[in-house]
Amino acid sequence: MAHRAIFITGTDTGVGKTVVAAGLALALRKRGIDVGVMKPAATGCRPKRGKPASEDVEYLVGACDCEDERDLVCPYLLREPLAPEVAARREGVRIDVGRIVRSFNELRRRHEVLIVEGAGGLFVPVRKGYFMLDLIEAIRTPVIIVARPALGTINHTLLTVEVARARKLDVAGIIINDYPARPSVAERTNPDMIRRYATTRLLGILPHCRGVSVERNTYNGLLAAFEKRVDVPRILNRLKEKRR
Ligand SMILES: Nc1ncnc2c1ncn2[C@@H]1O[C@H](COP(=O)(O)OP(=O)(O)OP(=O)(O)O)[C@@H](O)[C@H]1O
Ligand SMILES: [Mg+2]
Numbered sequence: 001m002a003h004r005a006i007f008i009t010g011t012d013t014g015v016g017k018t019v020v021a022a023g024l025a026l027a028l029r030k031r032g033i034d035v036g037v038m039k040p041a042a043t044g045c046r047p048k049r050g051k052p053a054s055e056d057v058e059y060l061v062g063a064c065d066c067e068d069e070r071d072l073v074c075p076y077l078l079r080e081p082l083a084p085e086v087a088a089r090r091e092g093v094r095i096d097v098g099r100i101v102r103s104f105n106e107l108r109r110r111h112e113v114l115i116v117e118g119a120g121g122l123f124v125p126v127r128k129g130y131f132m133l134d135l136i137e138a139i140r141t142p143v144i145i146v147a148r149p150a151l152g153t154i155n156h157t158l159l160t161v162e163v164a165r166a167r168k169l170d171v172a173g174i175i176i177n178d179y180p181a182r183p184s185v186a187e188r189t190n191p192d193m194i195r196r197y198a199t200t201r202l203l204g205i206l207p208h209c210r211g212v213s214v215e216r217n218t219y220n221g222l223l224a225a226f227e228k229r230v231d232v233p234r235i236l237n238r239l240k241e242k243r244r
Contacts, residue, residue: 004239005104005114006172007136009164010146011156013120016177018056018214020146020206021117022063023226024235028113030223031236035064036111039074040100040135041088041119041126044081052077059214060117068110072103085125095127097135104139113239116141122163133167142172142238144203147194149179151186154193161198172238173203175230180208204230 008021025035042054057074066073076095078087088095108114118124122133136143143164147157157174164171176191195202206229211220226232 004112005108005116005139005141006235006239007116007118007139007141007143008146009118009132009136009143009160010121011148011153011160013124015146015148016206017117017146018059019212019222020144020175020177021115022059022219023206023222023230024144024232025060025063025115026219026223027226027230027232028236029064030227034112036066036068036107036114037061037064037073038104038107038114038116039119040104040116041076041078041084041095042074043078043084043087043119045077045079047079052079055214055217056117059217060115062217063219064115066111068107072107075099075103083124084119085127085130088127097127097130097138100126100135101138122160133163133169136169137167140170142170144172144235145174145200147174147176149176149183149187149190149205151184151190153190154197157194158197161200165199171200172235173201173231174198175203176205178208179205201231201234203234206230 008017010017028035037060039057042056045052045054054074054077078091080087118132124132126135145160147153191205207225209221209225211218212222
């Protein structure tokens, strides 16, 4: 498979984009595929040995075991836990979309599959007047939408799919993440509602995995759960399809 990329977005921040991206990286690597990762802009980075470091970036890099330079994997590491545009402005950083796209192209050239994790959802501003949505449009990758299982997710998921479609993004499907062992009525009924109304495929429902944590950098049980609950062959097929 030659140099394909997929973008992991979410209905919101904190829905599990990093966990899903890492699970996909592990599942592809298990199939012998060389995987790279990218996070165009990370916010909420804490200083580590004097430099800002991102838990998301470390988790993604750990899952794909790649050796790419951190400033290619994540061109913008910003301190405050805010939308990139706001965090950058408050830090006096100018976000150059061209630099993000160049990093993307370089990483895509290096790997068979490049998994890109967005920040927040589609309408998160990356820089003035430029949203995550615009970045996906520029790099032209298929998109997986990560959604939460709880009450409110039907609306958030349908809104996200609708906006993606309106902008002619290639929606590969939805993954509901962090599904609890004892679901509420909303959580039990939401997957079917999303299947019925979302006009795109539900690729899987990833359960809550006790051994998984981005903050603690642990992956226990992630690959097994991903293989069992997510339609990896379908994602692979989508990656193999000719670029439009
Ligand atoms: N399936 C899961 N099992 C266990 N913990 C999970 C699972 N999915 C997510 N989490 C935990 O929930 C939190 C949010 O997940 P994650 O960091 O992947 O979200 P995100 O969408 O990437 O957030 P952000 O917008 O900050 O990038 C993390 O603490 C993560 O470890
Ligand atoms: Mg994340």
